[in-house]
Amino acid sequence: MQTISENRCYGGIQGVYAHPSKACACDMTFAVYLPPAAEIAPVPVLWYLSGLTCTHENAMVKANAQQYAARHGLAICFPDTSPRGDGVADDDAFDLGQGAGFYVDATEDPWAPHFRMWSYITDELPRILDANFAIDPDRQAITGHSMGGHGALTVALRHPGRFASVSAFAPIANPSQSDWGRKQLTAYLGPDKTRWADHDATMLMGETGFDGPVLIDQGTKDPFVDLLRPEDLAHAMAARRQPGAFRFQKGYDHSYFFMESFMADHVAFHAAALGL
Amino acid sequence: MQTISENRCYGGIQGVYAHPSKACACDMTFAVYLPPAAEIAPVPVLWYLSGLTCTHENAMVKANAQQYAARHGLAICFPDTSPRGDGVADDDAFDLGQGAGFYVDATEDPWAPHFRMWSYITDELPRILDANFAIDPDRQAITGHSMGGHGALTVALRHPGRFASVSAFAPIANPSQSDWGRKQLTAYLGPDKTRWADHDATMLMGETGFDGPVLIDQGTKDPFVDLLRPEDLAHAMAARRQPGAFRFQKGYDHSYFFMESFMADHVAFHAAALGL
Numbered sequence: 001m002q003t004i005s006e007n008r009c010y011g012g013i014q015g016v017y018a019h020p021s022k023a024c025a026c027d028m029t030f031a032v033y034l035p036p037a038a039e040i041a042p043v044p045v046l047w048y049l050s051g052l053t054c055t056h057e058n059a060m061v062k063a064n065a066q067q068y069a070a071r072h073g074l075a076i077c078f079p080d081t082s083p084r085g086d087g088v089a090d091d092d093a094f095d096l097g098q099g100a101g102f103y104v105d106a107t108e109d110p111w112a113p114h115f116r117m118w119s120y121i122t123d124e125l126p127r128i129l130d131a132n133f134a135i136d137p138d139r140q141a142i143t144g145h146s147m148g149g150h151g152a153l154t155v156a157l158r159h160p161g162r163f164a165s166v167s168a169f170a171p172i173a174n175p176s177q178s179d180w181g182r183k184q185l186t187a188y189l190g191p192d193k194t195r196w197a198d199h200d201a202t203m204l205m206g207e208t209g210f211d212g213p214v215l216i217d218q219g220t221k222d223p224f225v226d227l228l229r230p231e232d233l234a235h236a237m238a239a240r241r242q243p244g245a246f247r248f249q250k251g252y253d254h255s256y257f258f259m260e261s262f263m264a265d266h267v268a269f270h271a272a273a274l275g276l
Numbered sequence: 277m278q279t280i281s282e283n284r285c286y287g288g289i290q291g292v293y294a295h296p297s298k299a300c301a302c303d304m305t306f307a308v309y310l311p312p313a314a315e316i317a318p319v320p321v322l323w324y325l326s327g328l329t330c331t332h333e334n335a336m337v338k339a340n341a342q343q344y345a346a347r348h349g350l351a352i353c354f355p356d357t358s359p360r361g362d363g364v365a366d367d368d369a370f371d372l373g374q375g376a377g378f379y380v381d382a383t384e385d386p387w388a389p390h391f392r393m394w395s396y397i398t399d400e401l402p403r404i405l406d407a408n409f410a411i412d413p414d415r416q417a418i419t420g421h422s423m424g425g426h427g428a429l430t431v432a433l434r435h436p437g438r439f440a441s442v443s444a445f446a447p448i449a450n451p452s453q454s455d456w457g458r459k460q461l462t463a464y465l466g467p468d469k470t471r472w473a474d475h476d477a478t479m480l481m482g483e484t485g486f487d488g489p490v491l492i493d494q495g496t497k498d499p500f501v502d503l504l505r506p507e508d509l510a511h512a513m514a515a516r517r518q519p520g521a522f523r524f525q526k527g528y529d530h531s532y533f534f535m536e537s538f539m540a541d542h543v544a545f546h547a548a549a550l551g552l
Contacts, residue, residue: 009533064536221284256337257285261287
């Protein structure tokens with residue numbers, strides 16, 4: 001693991017690191033914020049999964065989560081959103097290929113050799129964090145934005161017991177029923193829709209629910225709202241009386257300005273679930 | 277004035293606007309954050325002047341000031357750092373020309389026709405704000421980072437009575453004595469150093485002081501500290517017993533991670549001076 005940069009931030013350290021990834025068969029970059037409390041003992045970690053076109057950097061500099069992480073005493077990990085590099089398949093569209101991994105393990109060509117973000121996020125990167133940072137692997141929570149909200153929800157719902165809580169900002173909530181989903185799941189997993197079910201938060205919520213609290217924020221002026229299909233996830237949560245809250249926030253769009261406006265709530269929500 | 281974008285943010289509006297500038301003889305872009313309180317009555321405004329290479333956008337997305345502006349009920353204006361465009365003079369160096377206006381009115385070729393950031397910041401843009409936003413022109417404060425800290429201090433020191441308070445993050449504190457200053461002041465104002473005195477915060481502080489409180493934060497691990505010369509300004513403040521505080525912050529560098537770590541303090545400082 002190579003240290004790209006470390007900057008003091010709210011009394012802690014905002015670092016950026018690179019490493020050769022076995023899961024993705026390429027070099028990967030991620031960011032970790034360690035709060036001041038991590039100097040004394042291992043701290044819980046909040047995973048933050050980013051959206052289409054983002055790298056590790058966007059949320060690190062724009063989502064304004066570090067101050068709350070410092071206050072509550074939890075670390076944040078900001079992974080990249082896909083494998084990258086000259087030898088990695090890509091597509092001209094912004095919503096397929098590099099920057100658009102959709103948090104799945106691709107089985108189809110040309111994506112299968114590198115696009116294994118599911119394994120990277122759920123297996124390889126957690127072990128790297130555990131080995132290199134003052135993080136307590138028994139206390140984790142997860143959040144994300146847009147495609148990263150989809151990632152956070154599907155990862156949490158399929159790992160009962162691992163995450164104390166899950167939240168999302170404007171998640172791609174029902175990709176099987178959306179043009180933000182069908183295209184990518186077909187490309188990465190093939191046309192057999194039964195293989196998509198494991199990567200659809202609304203379907204997973206309907207089947208199993210989540211064994212902890214859930215918090216979703218969705219702006220009412222989000223220009224992508226018809227692609228995100230928040231109402232499908234809200235219905236699924238209500239149908240099973242899932243503990244948690246689905247909030248429609250009046251006047252907010254899909255930007256980081258929306259997200260940072262509610263970041264205090266989300267970090268406090270996870271901190272409470274983690275017993276901080 | 278043209279609206280480029282408006283996003284809801286902490287209950288207020290983060291807007292970006294463009295307009296033809298008479299002072300700079302080119303189109304200029306700036307950002308304004310209006311807090312929720314501006315929906316009811318005009319609010320005080322905090323000017324935020326940015327550093328080398330920045331546009332209006334850097335601080336708008338990275339400095340994390342809006343949440344405190346929303347809480348205290350003040351607007352923030354983020355101007356650009358120089359004139360820009362194909363017809364505007366430039367230099368290959370990052371610290372001269374476009375993105376490096378140094379908040380002066382240039383008198384020397386090739387800069388004189390457009391590089392009039394002093395007039396733009398102190399005269400033209402305030403009138404545009406007054407005409408177009410719910411801002412109270414009788415209640416202003418000013419801050420900035422690096423080159424923008426230099427701008428904030430010199431603008432405040434030379435306009436007694438206009439600003440309730442001034443603060444800066446890692447300002448270029450004594451440009452007459454620094455390679456971040458001599459080169460640019462020579463280029464923009466000519467080699468006669470008597471013309472530089474109006475644009476040197478340490479000299480102005482020594483001559484007149486500031487008629488309100490001053491807050492300066494400087495990181496001890498700032499890689500540019502020898503160019504910034506914080507000790508010169510600290511000495512000048514101490515010599516005249518200037519009300520205010522000069523703080524050296526252990527372990528912090530020159531980045532936005534440094535700045536955002538102390539943004540709550542700075543906005544609260546200005547809010548208190550403005551009677552909020």
